[in-house]
Amino acid sequence: MSTPLHYFNYQKGVLSTGGCSLTKIAEEVGTPAYVYSAEAFLTPLQEFRQGLQGVDHLICFAVKSNSNLAILKLLGDAGAGMDIVSGGELYRARQAGISDDKIVFSGIGKTAKEMASALQGKTGSIYSFNIESIPELHTLNRVALSLKKKARVALRFNPDVNPKTHPYISTGLKENKFGLHKSEILKIVHTLKELPAIELRGISVHIGSQLLSLSPLKDSFQKLKALLLEIEPHLIIPLEFIDLGGGVGVCYKNERAPSVQKYCDLVQSFFGKTSKQQKPLRILLEPGRVIAANSGILLTEVIYRKERPRKDFLVVDAAMNDLMRPALYGSFHDIVPLQETKRKGKKGQLAELRKTDLVGPVCESADCFGKNRLLPRSLQAGDRLAILSAGAYGFTMSSNYNSRPRPPEILVENGKYRVIREREQFEDLTARESFLTRS
Helix, strand or coil: CCCCCCEEEEECCCCEEEEHHHHHHHHHCCCCCCEHHHHHHHHHHHHHHHHHHCCCEEEEEEHCCCCCCCHHHHHCCCCEEECCCCCHHHHHHHHCCCCCCHEEECCCCHHHHHHHHHHHHHEEEECCCCCHHHHHHHHHHHHHHHHHCCCCCCEEECCCCCCCCCCCHEECCCCCCCCCCHHHHHHHHHHHCCCEEEEEECCCCCCCCCCCCCCCHHHHHHHHHHHHHHHHCCCCCCCHHHHHHHCCCCCCCCCCCCCHHHHHHHHHHHCCCCCCCCCEEEEECCHHHHHHHHECCCCCEEEEEEECCCCCCEEEECCCCCCHHHHCCCCCCCCCCHHHHHHHHHCCCCCCCEEEEEECCCCCCCCCCEEEEEEEECCCCCCCEECCCCCCHHHHHHCHHHHHHCCCCEEEEECCCEEEEECHHHHHHCCCCCCCCCC
């Protein structure tokens, strides 16, 4: 399991990734800016594929975690499918060249228009819709009938398991809005003949993300396996696959998250070649955070240092509109200087540290990347920092709040960097607005 500084580390005293100096990128592209490592994205994907050897499987990257076209194409070219939650993400996946038979549509509020689009790709219909409610299933049936199509579906099972994670990203409890209860799934199975355009092909389960223990997953897998045994005798056509979600956690600070291999071993023990199932089903996973989080950082530059008796404030040019997670979740992101001497001090000695809040320029007290951090006192205006673990739910959650243009995205691959999304300009902020003329 990678750590925040696994792929971003100091080389010759400068924070770098893939042989590229982040100082050079900051000088040439400016700040704030997101920087991603291609190697960091691809390594966990390969670990998942290695861990599931021996069973038919498909790894569907959760597009909501990082939806840049270059990232999607990078993963798609390496064999990944995509897990989407909106019509816009469907458009992005297709634009990145992902074939429809590698796309899974999750989310509780799919519209009829989104369903129709998913059923009418250039290469056919998507692989599956993860169904979250009975009304949604009936809407999909009507849409598919109107298009003379068949819709492949998986029923998302809510196992009522506490994932022991942040409540905002918990999705497997009965109090959460996600998934179907066991009684609803049984009802659907017994009334499938009333839905002629629906092909039930799988069952899915996803209890949340940033899971730091395998125990909740074990509980959900046990309940899923019991459900499969209960519904199997009532199916006219046997199930084809199970979708197990992808919520295994990552290290942001000092968490001890399960390794990808241990997670895959658990999957194998329940549903794979060592599970003693007479006919193992195809396994789908939907990892996002575990692939993307520590694959990217947010570059920023100090604007001012405000000295105060009890603690100082470092005001930087990045803000909560660029990286929302600390304001929204109270999440931790490590913060390090690009110059190693600013971190260690001269001649390898420890730098003098000062209790500091790292804050942005947005007019909200929530615009804070870290409170009471012990940061080098020598950091001053013009010094550059990296906010780590920003590859997942970073740019995808950014906005133009305070009329701030969003930052660029940069991908480092094979020792070189390229801009994969240009920095927005002021003209972009008003490009779709107009003055209303009174008659």
